[in-house]
Amino acid sequence: MQKYKVGITFGAYELFHIGHLNLINQAKKLCDKLIVCISDDEYIRIKKGHSSSNPLKYRIEIISSLRQVDKVDIQSLAYGKKKLIRKYSPDVIFVGDDWTPKTFTGANLGVKVVYLDRTKNISSTLLRQKYFK
Numbered sequence: 001m002q003k004y005k006v007g008i009t010f011g012a013y014e015l016f017h018i019g020h021l022n023l024i025n026q027a028k029k030l031c032d033k034l035i036v037c038i039s040d041d042e043y044i045r046i047k048k049g050h051s052s053s054n055p056l057k058y059r060i061e062i063i064s065s066l067r068q069v070d071k072v073d074i075q076s077l078a079y080g081k082k083k084l085i086r087k088y089s090p091d092v093i094f095v096g097d098d099w100t101p102k103t104f105t106g107a108n109l110g111v112k113v114v115y116l117d118r119t120k121n122i123s124s125t126l127l128r129q130k131y132f133k
Contacts, residue, residue, distance in 0.1 A: 001114075004031040005033065006089070007031030007033070007034050008037065008093050008111075009024070009093065010039070011038065012043075012052065014054055014059060015053050016062050019096075022119045023116055024068050026094070026117065027068075028069075033071070034070050037084050038056065038059050038063060039076075042077060043075060046077060060072055060074075091112065092114050093109065093112070093113050093114070096117075097116060099115060101113075
């Protein structure tokens with residue numbers, strides 16, 4: 001696969017798990033600088049329909065501590081993907097392959113989309129269903 005200068009990815013990272021780490025590891029192998037944008041609590045509440053399991057400040061601390069991550073920023077309802085992409089001008093946006101060109105093209109973002117392998121049998125939704133019923 002091609003190596004990019006700057007890559008960006010977005011996520012809630014509210015229940016950080018091995019799938020998140022695998023995606024971040026895959027993304028970093030494909031770019032020199034990796035920016036991870038974390039959804040704030042309001043974004044999660046409105047877009048996902050539930051409260052975050054961990055406050056934003058803890059999620060920032062977790063993601064910031066990863067050596068693969070060069071920069072952390074916040075995605076909010078007012079400051080979303082388009083604005084963050086304009087701010088950083090990445091060469092590529094990385095998403096898990098649970099998204100497809102039919103469900104997410106990134107066409108309105110003006111940046112190439114790379115779909116990365118998703119870790120099988122793990123997701124925040126599955127963890128929430130199993131442990132937070």
